[in-house]
Amino acid sequence: MPTPLPLMTDHTGPSLGSQRVCGDTRLRGCRLSTIMWDRSFLRNSESHEDAFLASVPVTSVQFFLSHSWSADGLWKQMALLICCSSTSTEKITLLASLMGAYAFYPPVRGLKLFELSVLAFGFVSFLVALFIIPLFKHRNTMVFLDKCCIPQKDPTAKSYGISKLADYLHASDKLLILWSPDYLDRLWCVYELAVFLQTHDEDDVILVNLDHLKLCVSLMLLQFFGSFILCVAEPRDDGMVPIFTWYTLQLLGLATSLLIDQGAFDCGEEWQKFCSEVKRFNIDKAKCSSLADYSYLKQLITDMYGSGGRVCSSREGSLVG
DSSP, rough: OOOOOOOHHHHHHHHSOOGGOOOOSSSSEEEEHHHOOOOOHHHHOOTTTTTTGEEEOOOOEEEEEEOOTTSSHHHHHHHHHHTTOOOHHHHHHHHHHHHHHHHHEEEEEHHHHHHHHHHHHHHHHHHHHHHHHHHTTTTTTEEEEEOHHHHHSSSHHHHHHHHHHHHHTEEEEEEEEEOOOTTGGGHHHHHHHHHHHHSOOOGGEEEEEEEEEEHHHHHHHHHHHHHHHHOOOOTTTOOOOOHHHHHHHHHHHHHHHHHHHHHEEEHHHHHHHHHHHBOOOGGGBBBBOOOOHHHHHHHHHHHHHGGBBOTTTTTTTTTTT
């Protein structure tokens, strides 16, 4: 969440009552395709003059996007594109590669050029499908993103919008968490998860590990570069792979192994930490820029889950499987 105005003037409740709010008080939602397309929405918490204009009045939203603004916005945008894609992307890539092979066959200009053309054709088709399919598929999917659905310029409207977060969470079908290691250190994130689980099942929580996504994308790029080097390398007269190419492939293989080992280890450690912490909302370690907000949110979570924010026994552990 962006740094909000204090939710309260005393310690009894939100600072703005409904009688003081002017203008449209309806819930608002933004098209998921718009957020995926415009990189400014997830890159930083700074207000964007067109962000609020991208949202429209709604009665419910399919996804409530929960994330930490300190996480890399580029990877959050990539996470939405990749996770909102479908098997059609792989099918289109395979079909495009076959079409490329058919179009460039027979390889009259050499086998290497033929292989490189098919590889490039398939890879470009994959990237195009990866971006186009989610944009088309989710053009009517409405989501909540604080930057788009809460006015950022008007302090009164902003404070009122923040006070309605619980209403947004109750009206959301799914909670989509773009998870980063500091997610549970943010009291607003803990509050969103706690409120959502009050009225929804754990199966309605979708968690995307951004570090795991980085690992998968890095491995994909390494594999592509390895295939590219094999395509452009000219064999020696004896048919063997040139020594430079051989060493390059060995380095790529070593980098892949190290990336898998270290990346998988780091992701596993962070995931285990999350699994242990999510069973008990650790309010004391969570941070909030406003002392008034911290006291109010802490009290709300305590009221929902008891002292310390402990999830009730019927739900404990089921979220993390």
